[in-house]
Amino acid sequence: MFNGQISDIFFDLDHTLWDFDRNSELTFDKILKDNQINVVLKDFLEVYMPINLEFWKLYRENKIDKAELRFQRLRRTFDAIGTTVSDKLINVLADEYIEHLSSFTHLMDHTVEVLEYLAPKYKLHIITNGFQEIQEKKLKGSNIHGYFDQIIDSEIAGVKKPHPYIFELALNKANVAPQNSLMIGDSLEADIIGAKSAGLHTLHFNAHKESPHEFCTIIDSLIEIKSIL
Known part of the structure; x- marks a missing residue:
């Protein structure tokens, strides 16, 4: 060819x-449990994944910065599934997600x-x-x-x-x-x-x-x- x-x-x-999707799922399973956020992981991910792709596109196009990407993809997801999470906790989750994501190796x-x-x-x-x-x-x-x-x-x-x-x-x-x-x-x-x-x-x-x-x-x-x- x-x-x-x-x-x-x-x-x-x-x-x-x-394998981003599998490693990301394992990361969210850990940090949501660690922070005692009572959501069904499958339901969370079904909403989060398209939102994440949407915000990555905005990031690629320089319409948002890294901090906005990390925060807003979570804020939008929790709002969409009707789960109340404070901005402070969103920032904790955003940091923990980055901290733990690379520890999964699939x-x-x-x-x-x-x-x-x-x-x-x-x-x-x-x-x-x-x-x-x-x-x-x-x-x-x-x-x-x-x-x-x-x-x-x-x-x-x-x-x-x-x-x-x-x-x-x-x-x-x-x-x-x-x-x-x-x-x-x-x-x-x-x-x-x-x-x-x-x-x-x-x-x-x-x-x-x-x-x-x-x-x-x-x-x-x-x-x-x-x-x-």
């Missing part, structure tokens, strides 16, 4: 390699198998919009940090995917041309359209079961990478 021209592969982290299916397969053949890197202070902890805690040469996050870059500059910075740090690079990620907007705008090849891991598109090849499991590369 790529005619042997790929030398470097850039991965997104959350929802692509690191990976997406086949992550290690695929990294083991790719590592002898390609230089591997990470490009993530996640917060700098916890992305390294996620990588180290799940024992995949050592697979990656360059780890670029949006706080280092000063912009977030899909802004072309974060991809250009990653290419410069990896010392590779875009035509020799492949971006693999779960977000059509941030990872695929963003990387294509910077000239990279792309492969869409459709973790969210989005509608078919013609931007690039779509895979439904990471294991499919082994038949493509």
Whole structure:
């Protein structure tokens, strides 16, 4: 498919390699219980997850800052499910969520198998919009940090995917041309359209079961990478 021209592969982290949904659920289970907030976890998450995606989109578009993202996604969720939680406790939960999230280490299916397969053949890197202070902890805690040469996050870059500059910075740090690079990620907007705008090849891991598109090849499991590369 790529005619042997790929030398470097850039991965997104959350929802692509690191099982964000599962680890986030375990984190909320812990902090809601620890703070004696009486909600049904399943009901909470059903409301929280789309709100979280909505606020991450606002964050990517620089319409809110990190503090607003962390606070408002919880405030909106508790308001929506009719559970009274003070602003002070929301701030406690926001801090505890970040503190404990990286302590859970579940990976997406086949992550290690695929990294083991790719590592002898390609230089591997990470490009993530996640917060700098916890992305390294996620990588180290799940024992995949050592697979990656360059780890670029949006706080280092000063912009977030899909802004072309974060991809250009990653290419410069990896010392590779875009035509020799492949971006693999779960977000059509941030990872695929963003990387294509910077000239990279792309492969869409459709973790969210989005509608078919013609931007690039779509895979439904990471294991499919082994038949493509």
